[in-house]
Amino acid sequence: MAPRPVMLPVGTSVVLLDIEGTTTPISYVKDILFPYIKENVESYLHAHWEEEECKDDIGLLRKQAEEDVPLDGAVPIPQSPVDGGGDVEQVIQAVVKNVHWQMSQDRKTTALKQLQGHMWKAAYTNGKMKGEVYDDVAPAIRKWREAGLKVYIYSSGSVEAQKLLFSYSIEGDLSKLFDGNFDTTSGHKVESESYKRIAKSIGCLTENILFLTDITREAKAAEEAGVHVCVVVRPGNADLTDDEKLHYKRIASFKELQLPS
Known part of the structure; x- marks a missing residue:
């Protein structure tokens, strides 16, 4: 079953984004x-x-x-x-x-x-490298921000590495699209407590957060913390099991995440 448009969960005020396989091709990393x-x-x-x-x-x-x-x-x-x-x-x-x-x-x-x-x-x-970002990412984030949502990054790469990728991206400086960054200093991404710490740091409830990731172990940990999750299906990402396809909401592009009308 192919991914279909997903409605943003009611009460969501924060979108939390993974990088590798979500905003950026795994092949780039x-x-x-x-x-x-x-x-x-x-x-x-x-x-x-x-x-x-x-x-x-x-x-x-x-x-x-x-x-x-x-x-x-x-x-x-x-x-x-x-x-x-x-x-x-x-x-x-x-x-x-x-x-x-x-x-x-x-x-x-x-x-x-x-x-x-x-x-x-x-x-x-020095111009030897440019951060690669899927072309649906920046327009979608701008749309979310216009709707009043906050957008954060949570990646196993350091906060500095995250900021560099988006500051020197192929689409220019995208760093101002994000309200903040989190890395493993907040805890590992497969541990549910990490998402509770992030929610506390942002100043919201876990149920106010939607986490987008390509890794189901991360999605499971976030879910256990009360965070809404949506699995991103991109070329090169790991295949999902039939059970995972049934359990998780999925999108193949950020365009498929729809705001409430």
Whole structure:
């Protein structure tokens, strides 16, 4: 059964949006954002080695590496030369290997996300990268805002990475379309408590929120918190089971989400 137009639930005052597979193709994250980190982390570290921000990133990664020692395949990072450690190249190569290892394990540590965010910021600001957004997203959000709705982002990517994607999008600066951003500092997206925290932060009830996501585990967690959910079906997104198709309201485009007349 194909998705059909969905009426905005009565009492909804907030639309909460996932990014990957919802506002932005999964392929953009998988084929552009993450490969950029793997391919450019070494040259980035060489270019920014003397900067305090880069030193802070490496320090955070080193601290994470110390916590990861018990894990299979974990890559330690030696101290920098100024701290009595190895030479610059030795430290850089260790950081590169550590980053590659973390990404191969699909880890979402704060240390890794911080470095990724700074690398993407450099790429966006120098024009090497543009954030990809489905063409139905911006017009729909403008329509929702005109109707008095607030619109927020909730993604596992850092708030900084979220803002960069929309600030430097293929459609220009879309960052002003959003009332705020949430990431995993509010909790993991498959935990119902996360949605209660977000509702409290916004200043509304969970039943005032409609959450749009392509991941049914996230939809289930949001539902358990009392949040309305709608699953977004886009090309490349995971297939839904027959039971999931029956249970969840679904849209293939933001155009299909209709406001009460």
